[in-house]
Amino acid sequence: MTYCCEQVARQLQHTCEAHSDLRDCPDSLVIHLQDTGQFGLRVHDGGSSFITIRHCPWCGTDLLERVSNRERREDWSLQRLARPDSRRLDRVRGSSR
Ligand SMILES: [Zn+2]
Ligand SMILES: [Zn+2]
Numbered sequence: 001m002t003y004c005c006e007q008v009a010r011q012l013q014h015t016c017e018a019h020s021d022l023r024d025c026p027d028s029l030v031i032h033l034q035d036t037g038q039f040g041l042r043v044h045d046g047g048s049s050f051i052t053i054r055h056c057p058w059c060g061t062d063l064l065e066r067v068s069n070r071e072r073r074e075d076w077s078l079q080r081l082a083r084p085d086s087r088r089l090d091r092v093r094g095s096s097r
Contacts, residue, residue, distance in 0.1 A: 039056075
């Protein structure tokens with residue numbers, strides 16, 4: 001996988017001897033969510049929270065467009081659309097089959 005810039009690559013390849021769990025490491029700023037292809041900025045509040053970002057904070061590249069797998073992104077947006085009204089969507093799908 002190639003990243004938009006060296007800073008992001010360095011962040012995502014970051015490992016720390018002092019913090020086996022990178023949630024505890026103040027040097028770890030960026031995370032990549034494997035399931036959605038999204039990127040996030042860690043919020044170091046003692047938990048595992050993060051803020052999802054669309055654009056690289058260093059170079060401004062559109063991360064979803066540039067980095068993530070396109071198919072995966074479509075799956076993700078479909079899931080998001082389906083979530084609030086999944087029952088009705090299932091019914092529509094069922095009747096069309
Ligand atoms: Zn970048
Ligand atoms: Zn550390």
